[in-house]
Amino acid sequence: AKTLKIGTLSPLTGPYAQDGTDILQGVKTAVAVFEKAGGIPGYDKIEVVPGDSACDGGKATMAANKLINSGVAGVVGAYCSSATIPASVPLNQANIVQITPASTHTDVTGRGFKQIFRMPPRDDVQAWSTVKFLEDGLKIKTLALIDDRQTYTVGLTENITEFAKEKNKIKIVALEHITPGDKDFTAVLTKLKRINPDVIYMGVYQPEGSLMVRQAKALGLKSKLLSEDAVFHPKFLEVGGKAAEGTYLTFAKAPETKERKEFEKTYKNMWKAKTVGSYGYYAYDAGMILLETIKKAGTKTNKMVDTLRNTTWSGVTGEIKFDYKGDRKLAHVIWIVKDGKFVPYWDPLTESYF
Amino acid sequence: MDTASFIIQQLINALFLGSIFALIALGYTMVYGIIELINFAHGELFTAGAFIGIIVLAALQKTGFVESHFVITLILVFGMAMAYVAVLGVAIEHVAYKPLRRASRLAAILSALGMSIFLSNGMMLSQGVSDRAYPSILGIEGFSILDARITYGQVFIIVLSLLLMVALQMFVNWTKLGKAMRATAQNQTMARMLGIDIDKTIRVTFMIGPALGAAAGVMVGLYYGSVRFDMGFIYMIKAFAAAILGGIGSIPGAVLGGMIIGGVEVLWSAFLPSEWKDVTTFVVLILVLYLRPSGILGEHVSETRV
Amino acid sequence: MASEQPILKLEDVHTYYGNIHALKGVSCAIPSGDIACLIGANGAGKSTTLLTIFGVQRAAEGKILYKGREIHHLRPEQVAALGVSQTPEGRQIFPRMTTLENLEMGAFLRGDKVAVAEDMEWVFSLFPVLQERTRQLGGTLSGGEQQMLAIGRALMSRPELLLLDEPSLGLAPKLVEKIFETILEISKSGVTIFLVEQNAHMALSISNTGYVMETGRIVLTDKASDLLQNEKVKKAYLGE
Amino acid sequence: MAELVLRNISKRFGGLLAVDNLDLDVSEGMILSLIGPNGAGKTTVFNMITGVYPPSHGTITYRGNKLNHLRSNRIIRNGIARTFQNIRLFKSMTVLENVQVGLHCRTKSGAFRALFRTPHQKQEEKEIIDRAMEILEFLGLVDYRNEYASYLPYGDQRRLEIARAVATQPHMLLLDEPAAGMNPRETAELMELIIKLRDTGLTIFLVEHDMRLVMGISEIVTVLDHGQKIAEGTPKQVQENERVIEAYLGTKSKERA
Amino acid sequence: MPSSNVKKFIVYSLFMGILILPMVGLPSTGFEITRALLVWGVFVGILAFWLLGKSIRGSDAFQSAAGGLAPFRSRLFDNFTKVPTKIYLCLLLFALAAYPQVANNYMVDVGITCLIYVVLGLGLDIVVGLAGLLDLGYIAFYAVGAYTYSLLNLHFGLSFWSCLPIGIVLGAVCGCIIGYPTLRMRGDYLAIVTMGFGEIIRLVLNNWDKLTKGPNGLLGMAKPAIGYPSFAEGGVKWVSYSLKSLHSLYYLILLIAVLTVIGVGRLNNSRIGRAWIAIREDEVAAELSGVPTTWLKLLAYAMGAAFASVAGAFFASKLSYTNPNFFIFMESCIVLCIVVLGGVGSIPGIVLAGIVLIAVPEVSRELQNYRMLVFGLAMAVMMVLRPEGLIPATRHKRELHETEGETYGE
Ligand SMILES: Nc1ncnc2c1ncn2[C@@H]1O[C@H](COP(=O)(O)OP(=O)(O)OP(=O)(O)O)[C@@H](O)[C@H]1O
Ligand SMILES: Nc1ncnc2c1ncn2[C@@H]1O[C@H](COP(=O)(O)OP(=O)(O)OP(=O)(O)O)[C@@H](O)[C@H]1O
Ligand SMILES: [Mg+2]
Ligand SMILES: [Mg+2]
Numbered sequence A: 001a002k003t004l005k006i007g008t009l010s011p012l013t014g015p016y017a018q019d020g021t022d023i024l025q026g027v028k029t030a031v032a033v034f035e036k037a038g039g040i041p042g043y044d045k046i047e048v049v050p051g052d053s054a055c056d057g058g059k060a061t062m063a064a065n066k067l068i069n070s071g072v073a074g075v076v077g078a079y080c081s082s083a084t085i086p087a088s089v090p091l092n093q094a095n096i097v098q099i100t101p102a103s104t105h106t107d108v109t110g111r112g113f114k115q116i117f118r119m120p121p122r123d124d125v126q127a128w129s130t131v132k133f134l135e136d137g138l139k140i141k142t143l144a145l146i147d148d149r150q151t152y153t154v155g156l157t158e159n160i161t162e163f164a165k166e167k168n169k170i171k172i173v174a175l176e177h178i179t180p181g182d183k184d185f186t187a188v189l190t191k192l193k194r195i196n197p198d199v200i201y202m203g204v205y206q207p208e209g210s211l212m213v214r215q216a217k218a219l220g221l222k223s224k225l226l227s228e229d230a231v232f233h234p235k236f237l238e239v240g241g242k243a244a245e246g247t248y249l250t251f252a253k254a255p256e257t258k259e260r261k262e263f264e265k266t267y268k269n270m271w272k273a274k275t276v277g278s279y280g281y282y283a284y285d286a287g288m289i290l291l292e293t294i295k296k297a298g299t300k301t302n303k304m305v306d307t308l309r310n311t312t313w314s315g316v317t318g319e320i321k322f323d324y325k326g327d328r329k330l331a332h333v334i335w336i337v338k339d340g341k342f343v344p345y346w347d348p349l350t351e352s353y354f
Numbered sequence B: 001m002d003t004a005s006f007i008i009q010q011l012i013n014a015l016f017l018g019s020i021f022a023l024i025a026l027g028y029t030m031v032y033g034i035i036e037l038i039n040f041a042h043g044e045l046f047t048a049g050a051f052i053g054i055i056v057l058a059a060l061q062k063t064g065f066v067e068s069h070f071v072i073t074l075i076l077v078f079g080m081a082m083a084y085v086a087v088l089g090v091a092i093e094h095v096a097y098k099p100l101r102r103a104s105r106l107a108a109i110l111s112a113l114g115m116s117i118f119l120s121n122g123m124m125l126s127q128g129v130s131d132r133a134y135p136s137i138l139g140i141e142g143f144s145i146l147d148a149r150i151t152y153g154q155v156f157i158i159v160l161s162l163l164l165m166v167a168l169q170m171f172v173n174w175t176k177l178g179k180a181m182r183a184t185a186q187n188q189t190m191a192r193m194l195g196i197d198i199d200k201t202i203r204v205t206f207m208i209g210p211a212l213g214a215a216a217g218v219m220v221g222l223y224y225g226s227v228r229f230d231m232g233f234i235y236m237i238k239a240f241a242a243a244i245l246g247g248i249g250s251i252p253g254a255v256l257g258g259m260i261i262g263g264v265e266v267l268w269s270a271f272l273p274s275e276w277k278d279v280t281t282f283v284v285l286i287l288v289l290y291l292r293p294s295g296i297l298g299e300h301v302s303e304t305r306v
Numbered sequence C: 001m002a003s004e005q006p007i008l009k010l011e012d013v014h015t016y017y018g019n020i021h022a023l024k025g026v027s028c029a030i031p032s033g034d035i036a037c038l039i040g041a042n043g044a045g046k047s048t049t050l051l052t053i054f055g056v057q058r059a060a061e062g063k064i065l066y067k068g069r070e071i072h073h074l075r076p077e078q079v080a081a082l083g084v085s086q087t088p089e090g091r092q093i094f095p096r097m098t099t100l101e102n103l104e105m106g107a108f109l110r111g112d113k114v115a116v117a118e119d120m121e122w123v124f125s126l127f128p129v130l131q132e133r134t135r136q137l138g139g140t141l142s143g144g145e146q147q148m149l150a151i152g153r154a155l156m157s158r159p160e161l162l163l164l165d166e167p168s169l170g171l172a173p174k175l176v177e178k179i180f181e182t183i184l185e186i187s188k189s190g191v192t193i194f195l196v197e198q199n200a201h202m203a204l205s206i207s208n209t210g211y212v213m214e215t216g217r218i219v220l221t222d223k224a225s226d227l228l229q230n231e232k233v234k235k236a237y238l239g240e
Numbered sequence D: 001m002a003e004l005v006l007r008n009i010s011k012r013f014g015g016l017l018a019v020d021n022l023d024l025d026v027s028e029g030m031i032l033s034l035i036g037p038n039g040a041g042k043t044t045v046f047n048m049i050t051g052v053y054p055p056s057h058g059t060i061t062y063r064g065n066k067l068n069h070l071r072s073n074r075i076i077r078n079g080i081a082r083t084f085q086n087i088r089l090f091k092s093m094t095v096l097e098n099v100q101v102g103l104h105c106r107t108k109s110g111a112f113r114a115l116f117r118t119p120h121q122k123q124e125e126k127e128i129i130d131r132a133m134e135i136l137e138f139l140g141l142v143d144y145r146n147e148y149a150s151y152l153p154y155g156d157q158r159r160l161e162i163a164r165a166v167a168t169q170p171h172m173l174l175l176d177e178p179a180a181g182m183n184p185r186e187t188a189e190l191m192e193l194i195i196k197l198r199d200t201g202l203t204i205f206l207v208e209h210d211m212r213l214v215m216g217i218s219e220i221v222t223v224l225d226h227g228q229k230i231a232e233g234t235p236k237q238v239q240e241n242e243r244v245i246e247a248y249l250g251t252k253s254k255e256r257a
Numbered sequence E: 001m002p003s004s005n006v007k008k009f010i011v012y013s014l015f016m017g018i019l020i021l022p023m024v025g026l027p028s029t030g031f032e033i034t035r036a037l038l039v040w041g042v043f044v045g046i047l048a049f050w051l052l053g054k055s056i057r058g059s060d061a062f063q064s065a066a067g068g069l070a071p072f073r074s075r076l077f078d079n080f081t082k083v084p085t086k087i088y089l090c091l092l093l094f095a096l097a098a099y100p101q102v103a104n105n106y107m108v109d110v111g112i113t114c115l116i117y118v119v120l121g122l123g124l125d126i127v128v129g130l131a132g133l134l135d136l137g138y139i140a141f142y143a144v145g146a147y148t149y150s151l152l153n154l155h156f157g158l159s160f161w162s163c164l165p166i167g168i169v170l171g172a173v174c175g176c177i178i179g180y181p182t183l184r185m186r187g188d189y190l191a192i193v194t195m196g197f198g199e200i201i202r203l204v205l206n207n208w209d210k211l212t213k214g215p216n217g218l219l220g221m222a223k224p225a226i227g228y229p230s231f232a233e234g235g236v237k238w239v240s241y242s243l244k245s246l247h248s249l250y251y252l253i254l255l256i257a258v259l260t261v262i263g264v265g266r267l268n269n270s271r272i273g274r275a276w277i278a279i280r281e282d283e284v285a286a287e288l289s290g291v292p293t294t295w296l297k298l299l300a301y302a303m304g305a306a307f308a309s310v311a312g313a314f315f316a317s318k319l320s321y322t323n324p325n326f327f328i329f330m331e332s333c334i335v336l337c338i339v340v341l342g343g344v345g346s347i348p349g350i351v352l353a354g355i356v357l358i359a360v361p362e363v364s365r366e367l368q369n370y371r372m373l374v375f376g377l378a379m380a381v382m383m384v385l386r387p388e389g390l391i392p393a394t395r396h397k398r399e400l401h402e403t404e405g406e407t408y409g410e
Helices: A016-035 A057-069 A083-091 A123-138 A151-167 A185-197 A206-219 A234-244 A258-271 A278-297 A301-310 B005-034 B042-063 B069-102 B104-127 B151-173 B176-186 B188-193 B200-226 B232-246 B251-273 B274-291 C046-054 C076-081 C099-106 C115-125 C129-134 C143-155 C173-188 C200-206 C222-231 C231-236 D044-048 D074-076 D095-106 D111-116 D119-141 D156-166 D184-199 D213-219 D233-239 D242-249 D249-254 E004-019 E034-058 E060-082 E085-102 E105-130 E137-154 E162-183 E187-206 E246-268 E271-281 E283-287 E295-318 E330-342 E347-367 E370-385
Strands: A003-010 A045-052 A074-076 A098-101 A116-118 A141-149 A171-177 A199-203 A224-227 A247-252 A311-314 A318-320 A331-337 A339-346 B142-145 B148-151 C008-019 C020-031 C035-040 C059-066 C082-087 C161-165 C192-194 C209-214 C218-224 D004-013 D016-026 D032-033 D057-062 D080-082 D172-176 D203-207 D219-223 D227-231 E225-230 E237-242
Touching: A003 A016, A003 A057, A003 A083, A003 A278, A016 A045, A016 A258, A016 A278, A016 B142, A016 E060, A045 A057, A057 A083, A057 D156, A074 A083, A074 A278, A083 A098, A083 A116, A083 D095, A098 A278, A098 A301, A098 B232, A098 C143, A123 A151, A123 A199, A123 A224, A123 A247, A123 A331, A141 A151, A141 A185, A141 B188, A151 A199, A151 A247, A151 E271, A171 A185, A171 B274, A171 E162, A185 B005, A185 B274, A199 A206, A206 A224, A206 A234, A206 B148, A206 B200, A224 A278, A224 B188, A224 C082, A234 A331, A234 C209, A247 A339, A247 B251, A258 A278, A278 A311, A278 D074, A311 C209, A311 D227, A311 E237, A318 B148, A331 E246, A339 B251, B005 B042, B005 B142, B005 B151, B005 B176, B005 B200, B005 B232, B005 B251, B005 E246, B042 B069, B042 B104, B042 B200, B042 B232, B069 B104, B069 E004, B069 E370, B104 B232, B104 E330, B148 B151, B148 B200, B148 C099, B151 B176, B151 B251, B151 C115, B176 B188, B176 B200, B176 C099, B188 B200, B188 C076, B200 B232, B232 B251, B232 E187, B251 B274, B251 E225, B274 C129, B274 E162, B274 E187, C008 C046, C008 C192, C008 D004, C020 C046, C020 C059, C020 C218, C020 E137, C035 C200, C035 C231, C046 C059, C046 C076, C046 C082, C046 C161, C046 C192, C059 E034, C059 E225, C076 C082, C082 C143, C099 C115, C099 D044, C115 C143, C115 E187, C129 C143, C129 D203, C143 C161, C143 C173, C173 C192, C173 C200, C173 D242, C200 C222, C200 D057, C200 E060, C218 C222, C222 C231, C231 D184, D016 D044, D016 D057, D016 D227, D032 D213, D044 D057, D057 D219, D074 D080, D080 D156, D095 D119, D095 D156, D111 D119, D111 E246, D111 E271, D119 D156, D156 D172, D172 E271, D184 D203, D184 D213, D213 E162, D219 D233, D227 D242, D233 E246, E004 E034, E034 E370, E085 E105, E085 E246, E085 E271, E105 E137, E105 E271, E105 E330, E105 E347, E137 E162, E137 E187, E137 E295, E137 E330, E162 E295, E187 E330, E237 E347, E246 E295, E246 E347, E271 E283, E271 E295, E283 E295, E330 E370
Parallel strands: A003 A045, A003 A074, A074 A098, A098 A116, A141 A171, A141 A199, A199 A224, A224 A247, C035 C192, C035 C209, C082 C161, C161 C192, D032 D203, D032 D219, D080 D172, D172 D203
Antiparallel strands: A247 A331, A311 A318, A331 A339, B142 B148, C008 C020, C008 C059, C209 C218, D004 D016, D004 D057, D219 D227, E225 E237
């Protein structure tokens, strides 16, 4: 008659509440699926303790402490790197396994904490795929970057700049910035229209990304648009509409496995949702491997860490294998929006079209 | 794109952004002008207007009415959003501000802030946390001046907001309401003793101001193509800045302030490092207020009359 | 001359400021066309009486009748609509409106533009200074100028009942004379006047009836000319 | 030389010349009254002396120091204090505290001494209270010391204003219509009070429309009209001056006074 | 219920009904009304309860009953007031000190956050409450403190304690810089300018990559340490003990908070505090009573900023991380809420509000999305019911004779 508790940390309030809710729901789906498949011997119930990190350092540590106190065996979270980093300190002190389904900042795993893992590829991995595509796929000469000066997007544009300088095939002709929450980006876009770079990289989140493609169309920009996984969201297609057509995006390519279809169906049923948000997948996988680990190794942290390190998991986001830092090897591929859908387009590993 | 069209294009961008700021600032300044309250909920009223617009539009789209009666659709969408938000404004006034008329200004500001949080979270709960696509009925067709593009949607919105501003100015000047509002703002008790029904005056203000906000909300939704529960916040701040910059309580001031804020934002981004755009906006605001402590067109009273 | 039915009647009116019991049962009746004068020490409740009549302060108990109609539950704007106007204590000028606008506000309820313009001329003839200051903001006028503006504004509504709270306050002696002359003149045109004054001597000498107020009660009512001779009144309020 | 010297003072508000080339001397220890029709510029003179706004033209000298362009609080520190035509008390402070604020410019302890509550600061706080009590005693307001200023009856508020002004330990006190709104009896009390204040060594500079007060206590009366001095002299001289009667006093007052 | 209350009930319920309308779901998400109805129901319930209470309290029966109880109540009250306030304060302090011993880590963490906000609230009270300057950018000074400590610690290895005075001075300087252009402004012009300054500081921190690492934030600052002499192993050695645990951090912030309470209390009852209040009440009259208003307004900004700066340094060292995102406008609003809700100028009120406003929403996270909804509504309702704040400030009253009973409260 024991209950196993696992915690989540994600912004359930504030502007990122959508992604935060996706994460919570992803983990809850994992628990449901796992329990249905037999659960863990010795426990008759698995409970998800939600923590609201609110994308704020202070609140995130409080939430983390709360999870520690409620005796969770592991934590999935958090979302914003600026919340994950402070929240990981008490979790590290309490020696609780943490898997972030979203934070990509290099410092998240780069501080020597043993029990922290992450599902999505790091900023530099994504930047590498991006630059590779621009250099070898599109073979362009000039690139303009836009970011919204948030931790995530700045990480991406910085890394892209660095990679681009390495081979010096691409010239970065502009680095522009917008304010998150703004709706009008015409000033910056007009500026870029004048420069007319081959590609404009939009290092922004989905709401701004959707608006940006529309305004680019309205202004008659000729440059191609390229964006990243934060924009890879059904909402982008919905809001962007026709203007979104032809936009390239980087996103991890998962095999269209049976499990994935199954998961999507369960998720949609459980949450009465039309689509699954991208972090739902990562969170589901994080939840699943956390539960698998406990099933295999019990709740002793050392054993859990060993198991997590040494196992190759297969999840709905593809193969999962952690390196010594806790980072995952996962390549992004390039997608394109075509006929109102995301379609895989180019694979940087094989340098070939799908 | 040559320099001339670049500049024209950026001026168009500035004009467009400025007229939206101006419209929100107008509603804001009206409410402020009469009860001297920073109406933090104005941003939420703006958002609510956008949501009502989307509801009406979605409903009409289902019936195929939009294609057949485009103009009537627009009238309906704007009309319903403005009417509803006007009622909402009155409701807020009644519940959260009216009881505080005699209390300290800070208490009223907090009550407004509370209302803002309440409404924004309420909308989040019901309309979802992510942005919603606005049916794009305005399209992106337009025409070019040199190489600068302007869409018909933009023209429509600029013209409509100018019309609304002029209508408001005429309404306030030609009816006794304008005078009643100013008197109410300056001395409520005396205004009442002269026969002004200040409850009615305030109520009307709380209808017009939010209704203008709602119109702006619908415009933003229609043109940009999405709405979200928290989008009012940034606009509220900009409108607040615009209203103060122009001289709070002054209708032409609000328009001027909105244009300046929009202009500074766009033109700074256009020629200089864009990450400092917001810093510049605030610096301009502070500089102007430093030189003219009651705003550009604000009534300059030497309050040191002793 | 005063007719039978009083235009204004107070019956046992009580008013509170929070816990402070400011009026403790005020009763009086003012005949139509009369000039009545209320005198009393500082803090006696004179201003409160006027404010209560106007509905700015609520009468907690008692009745106020205007032309036989109960008005104690009416709001100030409703009272104003009945043809009552007031120059309140502290002048209450709209500081960020010009002199002209302030005067126009006095005629807020009136629609007859021609008559309003005439009255404006009349006010300017009473206070020529105001005409020189039409474009100046009310808040920057001198103390006395504001006082004239407050009186002028009250006249602009063409009231039937005029409540004046210390109209001579802050006015130069010459103007004080003028004010009292004007009051007499207005009264002659049929307006009833209820006057509160510290300048008791002058006030009583133009009034018909006088009331003396002490700590929230009217303690003495008499013909004004008699009050002028009353020893107690002389001592306490006339400074003789 | 007189304590306060105004030379060629003018003040212009837009098109209006509120004070026009005025010369005025106030000698130590006297009671001087400034009278004149409404809008003559009396309050404006006070405002210029106390630095509310600078004169458009001319110089103001106090005990040999030029006051033009000094900030008000410095002028008060130099020894000039004033009251206001429309009462301006600190309404939500107690009577005692109102007076304590007046003592601000004569005390020194800053924020750091207050934070660490040094012996010097404690001592000074005690002195502030004692001094404030003395002043309240002098003006007969001790019993009200714990009332909020706004709850005082009108006449007492006027006296509290004087108390606050006296607390700045001035040499010269400017009183702007102190008797406005007072009845004759209260005015008589005020008259005594002003004389009492003068007897403590204060110079009194009075603006007032109550002729009984002005004529009763002034040594010199200056009359202003349209910003210009039209007469100056003893009360008796001024009262009989035709220009003054015409511009200011009116005919009836002559009979009464 | 008197009919006026019934009318009130109907009117308010109706208006509230309109207010919740935007919460009705959209056709596209499925028409959803239960949530809106729930919110409405709760509101109506509370309203009915309150009005009922009000009419019962107003009724004659209650009045006479209360009259009968009055002597009893006053005796009770007397007994309470007979105990000197100092004893209560000691008890409170003891409770606060004992708190971590009985609370778990989470609760201690919440306690720390509350105390940080108490310090911020008291600091802002100097500016808003005492000097009457509406400041919407106060959180910027919190940022200044946090970044001063972070940068000095990371680059120069300066300890928490040596950074404190530097942070205080820098905060005060920033306070003056912000204060200077606002000196001539009043009311809401001040509000927008201070808000603008707050945003400017945040944006500069966010954009100045070279110094602040921009949105990446600064990471890895040392925790505060305390040193003590150790006599073990012969001879005296200076051992430094790093305050790593939540408990020790709690005691540190408790100390800071207590010092802040004492400091603000002393300022309030000093010549400086009185001058501030005089400025709040009537700036012109204050200047003309010999108060150097310009200097004192700057001083208010500087003092307020200094307290925020201390809190910021503590915050940064507690998290070992800082990021410009922590210092958004909403944070300024929350601090302002603490001041106003507690009662402008009232130290006990602000302490109470700091605890209530931070702890209650934090602990009620179970409510999830409804939390902020309720928070917003509660704020408006609180202001309507108690516009003076939870514990309104009373000005200090001076007794001449011991016998006169002191009266507090409304
Ligand atoms: N706003 C108020 N709040 C509290 N008490 C007040 C208020 N206004 C007046 N009072 C009190 O009510 C009483 C009557 O005041 P009122 O102003 O009517 O007196 P008054 O006779 O007009 O005196 P004055 O000659 O000074 O004008 C006084 O004791 C006064 O202190
Ligand atoms: N800030 C200002 N702006 C414009 N005009 C002003 C200003 N202040 C004063 N005035 C004008 O200057 C003139 C002198 O005003 P002042 O207040 O000095 O008169 P006063 O002699 O004190 O009159 P009173 O006896 O009525 O108080 C008045 O006509 C007034 O309207
Ligand atoms: Mg009175
Ligand atoms: Mg004057």
